[in-house]
Every structure is written in C-alpha cells, then in structure tokens.
Amino acid sequence: MQDINKEKPMIMHIxxxxxxxxxxxxxxxTLRNKPIGVTNRLSKECCVIAASYEAKALxxxxxxxxxxxxxxxxxxxMLETDAPKYNVVYQKLIKIMKxxxxxxxxxxxxxxxxxxHGMEPVLxxxxxxxxxxxxxxxxxxxxxxxxxxxxxxxPNRFLAKQAAGWHKPDGLDVIDHTNLKAxxxxxxxxxxxxxxxxxxxxxxxxxxxxxxxxxxxDEYMLKKLVFKSIMGLYWYKRLRGYEIxxxxxxxxxxxxxxxxxxxxxxxxxxxPCLSFLCETTGMKLRFRNVEARGICVWATFRNGEYWRSKxxxxxxxYTNQEVYRRAMELFNQxxxxxxxxxxxxxxxxxxxxxxxxxxxxxxxxxxxxxxKSVDEINDFYGAFTVHLASSIEGKKIIxxxxxxxxxxxxxxxLKSA
Amino acid sequence: xxxSHEVNERVDIVPIFHANTAxxxxxxxxxxRFRGQxxxxxxxxxxxxxxKGKRMIHVFEMSDGxxxxxxxxxxxxxxxxxxxxxxGHSSARY
Numbered sequence: 373m374q375d376i377n378k379e380k381p382m383i384m385h386i387x388x389x390x391x392x393x394x395x396x397x398x399x400x401x402t403l404r405n406k407p408i409g410v411t412n413r414l415s416k417e418c419c420v421i422a423a424s425y426e427a428k429a430l431x432x433x434x435x436x437x438x439x440x441x442x443x444x445x446x447x448x449x450m451l452e453t454d455a456p457k458y459n460v461v462y463q464k465l466i467k468i469m470k471x472x473x474x475x476x477x478x479x480x481x482x483x484x485x486x487x488x489h490g491m492e493p494v495l496x497x498x499x500x501x502x503x504x505x506x507x508x509x510x511x512x513x514x515x516x517x518x519x520x521x522x523x524x525x526x527p528n529r530f531l532a533k534q535a536a537g538w539h540k541p542d543g544l545d546v547i548d549h550t551n552l553k554a555x556x557x558x559x560x561x562x563x564x565x566x567x568x569x570x571x572x573x574x575x576x577x578x579x580x581x582x583x584x585x586x587x588x589x590d591e592y593m594l595k596k597l598v599f600k601s602i603m604g605l606y607w608y609k610r611l612r613g614y615e616i617x618x619x620x621x622x623x624x625x626x627x628x629x630x631x632x633x634x635x636x637x638x639x640x641x642x643x644p645c646l647s648f649l650c651e652t653t654g655m656k657l658r659f660r661n662v663e664a665r666g667i668c669v670w671a672t673f674r675n676g677e678y679w680r681s682k683x684x685x686x687x688x689x690y691t692n693q694e695v696y697r698r699a700m701e702l703f704n705q706x707x708x709x710x711x712x713x714x715x716x717x718x719x720x721x722x723x724x725x726x727x728x729x730x731x732x733x734x735x736x737x738x739x740x741x742x743x744k745s746v747d748e749i750n751d752f753y754g755a756f757t758v759h760l761a762s763s764i765e766g767k768k769i770i771x772x773x774x775x776x777x778x779x780x781x782x783x784x785x786l787k788s789a
Numbered sequence: 790x791x792x793s794h795e796v797n798e799r800v801d802i803v804p805i806f807h808a809n810t811a812x813x814x815x816x817x818x819x820x821x822r823f824r825g826q827x828x829x830x831x832x833x834x835x836x837x838x839x840x841k842g843k844r845m846i847h848v849f850e851m852s853d854g855x856x857x858x859x860x861x862x863x864x865x866x867x868x869x870x871x872x873x874x875x876x877g878h879s880s881a882r883y
C-alpha cells in the first residue's frame with residue numbers, strides 16, 4: 373500500500389466566500405450583514421445563484437426559489453447579477469495571485485490555485501501560511517474591506533481545495549501528512565469534492581462509509597470493484613496527497629443552451645431564439661479561434677421527453693449564418709406536438725481556425741471578410757450591434773448569463789453586458 | 790423585491806483625487822447635488838469600469854450611510870449620472 377505523501381504542501385487554493393453576494397455587499401454598504409441573494413433575472417420564481425452568508429445561515433442556499441426564500445425570511449433581498457462588477461473582482465484577484473507565482477490557474481470566477489513549486493528561493497523563508505494571511509489582507513485592501521476569502525494549503529490540488537472549505541468563512545487551513553487522518557475523521561464522504569450521492573452509494577455498497585475507510589481501501593478494490601475504471605486509482609492517489617489533477621482540459625465542444633421562457637412549439641417563437649443561440653455559439657467559436665465540423669441540437673419537452681439530432685459535416689464552419697443554417701436543418705426535424713422547454717446547441721470536432729485557407733468551391737474570402745467586419749463593428753460599438761435579422765426577436769427574449777463553471781468566455785460576456 | 794430604484798439623471802458632483810492612497814480609492818465622488826438636495830458620501834463601496842460600446846464608464850458605488858448610490862462617470866463626455874439608488878430604509882423616498 374502506498375504511503376501518504378509527505379511532501380511539503382506547496383499548493384494554495386483560494387476561494388472567494390459567496391463571491392457574487394459578497395461583491396454586491398461590498399458595493400452596497402447598506403446590504404452588508406443582511407440576507408441577500410443574486411440571480412440572473414429577477415422574476416417571481418427566479419432562483420438564488422449566490423447567497424450571502426447571512427442568507428445561508430437561515431437555510432437559503434443556491435437553487436432556492438425567491439418565493440421560498442421570502443417564506444423563510446420576508447426581509448430577504450434579491451439582486452440581479454452585474455458582470456462588470458464581478459470581472460473587476462476576478463481581475464484583481466488574479467493580479468494578487470500572480471504576484472506570488474507565475475503558475476496560477478483559475479478554476480472558476482471565484483476560485484483559483486497558486487502552485488508554489490519552484491518558488492522557494494523567492495519566498496525568502498516565509499511559510500505558505502504567512503503568505504496566505506498576506507493575501508487575505510491584500511484582498512481586503514485592494515478589492516474591498518468586506519471581501520473575505522478562504523485559503524487552503526495542501527500537497528495536491530484536491531487537499532488544498534478541501535482545506536479551503538474546512539473552516540468557512542474567512543478560514544485558512546493546511547492539510548498535510550501530519551493531520552490528514554484527523555481531517556478525514558471529521559468529514560463525511562460527501563464533504564469530499566467529487567463525491568456526491570451516486571459515488572457515495574457506490575462506495576457504501578462496498579462497505580466504505582467514511583473518508584477514513586475510503587483512505588484505507590486498497591488500490592485494486594477501488595479500481596476493479598468500486599469505480600471499475602482508472603478513476604479508482606486516481607481516487608487512491610488523490611486521497612493520499614499525490615497530484616493527479618494538474619492537467620489542461622482539451623476544448624471538446626462549444627455551445628449554448630436556454631430554458632425556454634414561455635414553453636412553446638411554435639416556430640415563430642422558437643426559431644428567433646435558436647438563431648440568437650447560434651449567434652452566441654458562432655461568437656464563442658471565433659473567440660476560441662476554432663472551427664467545427666459537427667453540430668448537435670437538442671431539446672427537452674413539457675411531457676418529459678428528450679430529443680437530439682447531430683450531424684457531422686465534411687467542411688468546417690465558424691460563421692453565425694453557417695451555425696444557424698445547420699442547426700435549423702436539425703431543429704426542424706424535432707417531434708411535433710409537445711412544447712419545447714429547453715433548447716441546446718453545441719458544435720464539436722473542433723480544429724484550430726484556418727480562416728486564411730482558401731476553398732476551391734466556395735467564395736470563402738467574402739464570407740471571412742464579412743464575418744471579420746461584423747465582429748469589428750460589434751467590438752467597437754458593443755456586442756450585437758449588427759446581428760442576424762432572424763435573431764432580432766430572440767435577442768429581446770434571451771438574456772446573457774453569468775458563466776458559473778469556467779471563465780473562458782468571461783471577456784466575451786462582458787462585451788455584451 | 791428589488792431594492793434598487795432606477796434614476797438615470799445627470800447630477801452635480803464634487804470629486805476628490807487623492808495624491809497618496811490605495812489604488813482603489815484614488816478618485817472618488819465626495820458630494821452630490823440631486824433634486825436640490827446635497828448628499829455627502831461617507832462610505833466607498835466599489836469602483837468598476839464598464840463600457841458602453843467603446844465609451845469607458847467608471848461606475849462608483851457610494852453610500853451616505855443611509856442609502857447606496859450608483860454613479861456613472863462617462864469618461865468621454867465627462868458627465869456624471871445617478872443611475873440608481875438602493876434604499877437602506879424603506880421610509881426613504883425620492
């Protein structure tokens with residue numbers, strides 16, 4: 373059995389506490405120490421996408437509907453998201469993190485990792501705990517006095533993240549070989565990042581009921597029986613503090629989905645919305661400097677059914693018109709009758725952009741110039757200044773949302789904010 | 790439900806430019822005249838830039854201790870606009 377990693381902890385995980393809600397409280401001093409929430413679009417049945425700590429203490433969490441939150445606390449205040457505000461916080465946090473190591477990675481808008489490997493000579497004998505407290509103070513000085521962060525330090529990304537969540541809010545903890553078992557003893561299986569109900573049930577079925585038992589499980593059992601894949605080995609190493617999560621993910625697909633505001637099956641209503649979704653998908657493709665060959669359109673219906681259709685094309689595409697034309701062909705094949713509740717579109721088989729390459733059969737230069745010109749106009753005057761006529765109505769209905777998972781499209785979102 | 794009330798009116802502002810202070814509070818509005826009333830800001834919430842097309846807008850979130858004010862400074866037209874007010878007490882009216 374492999375020992376616990378005794379390497380000095382050199383990974384720091386930084387997590388902004390209730391990022392969007394705290395940022396709003398920073399901006400609005402009268403809302404401080406009050407239960408507030410943030411949502412993408414205010415309506416009677418909107419959901420909380422970020423709750424302040426005061427709201428969380430009352431049981432109002434991410435996903436709670438406004439009506440339920442009001443029932444719990446009549447004084448609950450809901451605000452709409454404000455992307456430029458969060459971008460400032462995000463940019464300032466990156467700037468602070470980069471002062472300590474060139475090797476940083478943002479995991480999402482509100483959390484990031486600083487890898488201190490190889491940075492020992494410039495630390496001048498200071499410990500990561502000292503640096504963690506300094507970063508906390510700098511966040512207060514440079515971003516705002518109400519901003520609080522959790523700092524976690526560990527020998528790998530997994531343990532650093534766990535340490536950051538140990539004592540919320542405003543905590544700073546280290547997990548290494550000296551206190552690893554004591555930490556696991558305090559925790560439940562679902563407290564481990566990556567273990568939700570299904571993985572918990574999987575572990576439970578093999579008699580693993582706690583993180584300590586998970587740690588004690590042997591490699592063969594995890595790989596061959598519990599997870600039945602290489603994931604078992606990854607978990608075996610991750611739990612012991614060995615790094616297996618330091619990799620860059622490959623861009624596999626680019627797309628957009630939308631919960632239909634007023635479920636319907638009428639093309640008059642749905643096609644302009646699909647056109648707008650295609651427009652933002654095209655923008656994303658060009659923003660990532662890729663072209664796609666495959667396209668998939670999917671929908672869910674009010675009767676609970678799910679439909680999807682995908683097609684691989686011989687040539688690549690990247691313009692809004694091409695995405696829309698291909699998506700519409702597929703969308704028109706959907707089952708008729710039931711009202712559509714969600715529409716999704718994604719492009720796959722992505723390759724680096726080859727926009728300068730000429731095509732024998734198509735007047736590609738004309739298409740390229742037109743797209744470039746439209747993009748430049750939209751860059752100068754604001755996103756969607758010039759857009760497809762077919763998406764005029766869709767643009768009025770669909771609102772851009774704050775991306776929660778990644779930060780890849782944040783810059784793009786700000787142009788349209 | 791939403792505590793923010795849109796105003797969108799041009800206002801008179803007296804700003805302060807500090808010589809030596811933290812970057813985030815180098816420049817901030819100090820006083821505002823709005824509908825004949827003089828409001829002195831006591832708490833600085835946040836400043837964040839945003840754009841309207843290519844026009845740079847500096848948004849200042851300020852408070853007088855009772856209400857919060859969202860002020861927008863258009864760096865091209867040199868105008869100050871009171872965009873919205875968040876009332877700290879429901880009795881406050883504008």
